[in-house]
Amino acid sequence: MSAFPKIAIIGAGPSGLTLANILQRNQISFTVYENDASPNARNQGGTLDLHPDGGQLAIREAGLWDAFTTHARPESDVMKLVEMNGEVLWDENGPDKHEVPEEEKFAHRPEIDREALMQLLLAPLAPAAVKWGKKLKEVVPAAGETYDLHFVDGTVETGFGLVVGADGAWSKVRQLLTDEKPYYSGISAVEMWALDVNEKNKWLSQYVGQGNCFSFGEGRAIQAQRIGNGSIRTYACLRKPESFLKDCGIDWTKPETARKEFVERYFSDCGEDLKRIILEAEDELILRTLYMLPVGFRWESRPGVTLLGDAAHLMTPFAGVGVNAAMTDSLDLGRSIVAYKESPQEKSLADVVKDYELRLFPRGEKFAQKTMNGLNKHFSANGTQEMAGRFRAAYGK
Ligand SMILES: Cc1cc2nc3c(=O)[nH]c(=O)nc-3n(C[C@H](O)[C@H](O)[C@H](O)COP(=O)(O)OP(=O)(O)OC[C@H]3O[C@@H](n4cnc5c(N)ncnc54)[C@H](O)[C@@H]3O)c2cc1C
Missing domain, CATH: 3.30.9.30 (D-Amino Acid Oxidase; Chain A, domain 2)
Known part of the structure; x- marks a missing residue:
């Protein structure tokens, strides 16, 4: 039997690290290459809400549910909506709002700080599994259907059977698949x-x-x-x-x-x-x-290379779904690679990647369209009223 393909994940953001955890949990080797010099090299930003059918599912599959529940903040799943003139149209804050009933804590959209999410995704990984300060310059096709990684520091890592671009908005891996750039x-x-x-x-x-x-x-x-x-x-x-x-x-x-x-x-x-x-x-x-990236962005499948998260479907934050889309990709690709490991005779790795992309494209398009609709509504004269109306309809007030 031939050796299992060597896997590189480019980028230690939420999508790359979630995939890494799913692979590690299933005894599949990989290396993550990350541009940042260390986990604390920059301010990770604000907070993200993980949906039960999105980020939360991926966290469960990665075996991190207990850690997630200790870091997540269900009590912050609270909305206040204010008209530009200062009138408050909707406000879920109040003395009773600080306590969320136990059974509802994770049923909606609990928030988690980005920094906490990064820490919980990094904690189970062996230190050597993530190489910090490695900025990818280019993925270069090499002999025997493998790829070499050329880094900005002049080093080269060779012989990868699968390169996963989890390298965000300005993905270098994407350049091997398409000329399309974010606009x-x-x-x-x-x-x-x-x-x-x-x-x-x-x-x-x-x-x-x-x-x-x-x-x-x-x-x-x-x-x-x-x-x-x-x-x-x-x-x-x-x-x-x-x-x-x-x-x-x-x-x-x-x-x-x-x-x-x-x-x-x-x-x-x-x-x-x-x-x-x-x-x-x-x-x-x-x-x-x-x-x-354009709504509905896709590329022609290429054996041994694929994308996930923002690299595959960069969108603005105006529906708050980017990280859920990203982690759903990690779950999907992770499961596909695990299935390939268990039954390599069923499908080639090239077909595994192609099938993943066939599911990814319509899913990414749906999230991106929702985000585009969110952008158009938010930046319109009655944007606050529209959202308050949706809340009233949902909660019957
Ligand atoms: C201002 C803002 C607010 C947002 N708010 C929300 C929100 O409220 N809810 C939500 O769901 N989503 C939100 N998002 C979107 C969310 O941040 C992304 O969808 C999510 O981070 C995507 O994860 P990712 O791992 O695919 O990419 P990223 O988080 O971008 O991670 C990519 C990683 O790759 C590394 N990298 C990049 N280039 C290279 C290279 N050449 N070599 C090596 N490493 C590289 C980067 O350093 C980074 O660590 C927001 C985005 C922005 C910009």
Whole structure:
């Protein structure tokens, strides 16, 4: 019997690490190559909600359910919706909301901080399974239907029978499969952090509440989110040309004046509370230009190479489904590789990959279309009303 193909996973984000855990649990060898120098090399960002039929299923398959339930925050599955003029249309915060009944804790969309998710996905993996500081430059076809990995540091790893691109928006693995590149979604965002709000800013802590506090309007949105470490992360988003954040004339290196100028220019007509969310986010400020792949993006299957997560279907965050789509891919591909290991005579690895992609393409398209619809609704004049209407219909109020 020939040896099991050598597997490389490029990228230690949620999709790559979930796949790694599923493979490890089934005694399948792999190596993850990650650009970041270490797990703590950068701020991992905010919080993600894992759905029962998406991220949660993958976590179960990876054997990490108990760890997940200790890190997840079901009490943050709470929504507040505010019109741009400051009127509160929907608010699930309240004295009773902090306790979620045991049987409902994971039935909806419990939040988990990205950092906590990364830690729980990394914990079971042998340190040598993830190679940090390895930025892939190119995947090069080699002899005997294998591939070599060429890294930016000049090193080369050889002989892979399967290369999985979990390397996100600007995937280098994708370049071997298609010329398609992400395009600008039309939305630019300023991400702002207010740390330790329970101590430093009780008003902000109370106003945003336990979970999400969103406001949508024509061409703009404010989305504030509570993070488990006691901070609040806010995105103030505008529908603007791609170069807006660079060209708008606001000096982002001076956050204090930048925040004021940003509010005066683009949010001056908003309710005072919404303006305070931006003005009082006194810590880190990160500029984000949001890109996406075309809805329905697909490629011609190539034996030994495939994609998952954002590399396969990059979308904006406006339906909050990206990580669930990504982890569902990991579950699907992981199960497929395990089945191949158990019955290699049934299907070639090339067919395993092709069949995975045939399921991935319509699934990715569905998530991407939902996200596109979310973007269009959020950035419209009645965006907040529309979402509040959906909540009222769902909860009968
Ligand atoms: C601002 C913002 C907010 C979001 N909010 C939400 C949300 O609320 N809910 C939700 O479900 N989704 C959200 N998303 C989407 C979610 O973050 C992604 O869908 C998810 O992270 C995809 O996981 P991934 O592992 O496929 O890719 P990534 O998380 O992008 O991970 C890719 C990994 O590959 C590494 N890498 C990249 N290039 C290379 C290379 N050349 N060589 C080696 N390694 C490389 C990167 O360093 C990274 O670690 C948001 C996205 C953004 C941008």
